[in-house]
Amino acid sequence: MQTSGSTPDEIINNAPEERKEALIKLRKTILDNLPAGFKECINYGMIGYVVPHSIYPAGYHCDPKLPLPFMSFASQKNFIAFYHMGMYADKELLDWFVHEFQQVSKTKLDMGKSCVRFKKPDQIPFELIGKLVSKMSPEDWISNYEKALKKN
Secondary structure, eight states: OOOOOSSHHHHHHTSOHHHHHHHHHHHHHHHHHOOBTBEEEEETTEEEEEEOTTTOTTOBTTBTTSOEEEEEEEEOSSSEEEEEHHHHHOHHHHHHHHHHHHHHOSSOOOBOSSEEEESSGGGOOHHHHHHHHHTOOHHHHHHHHHHHHHHO
């Protein structure tokens, strides 16, 4: 079950007690490393980071009224989920992350197309997440996003 709230603080405060510290640290890690231009918000019920309309007026192609989503995280029923669309769109970035994860973690990477699942909060590689967050600017993300749209 995903935690709910209308602000990042509410979402974290409504999370299970054993996950709050990790969620606070994950948010701080993201904010400390997030390139200028991205904006924190609530996106699809999660704490999200988007390219605002002021930078990318076209918005998200599925619903142009929404800003372009980039990254988010949430406390789900059985894990903390971290979503990074840049890894979905950029194979080099994905390959880098998978390689680096294996270097810093003793656990097997549990990952979907853009979602990394952490079953135990103490196994989140915060330093690696910080490096990942810093690797793609809003301009880089817009470029990758538009390339992917053109392919389809």
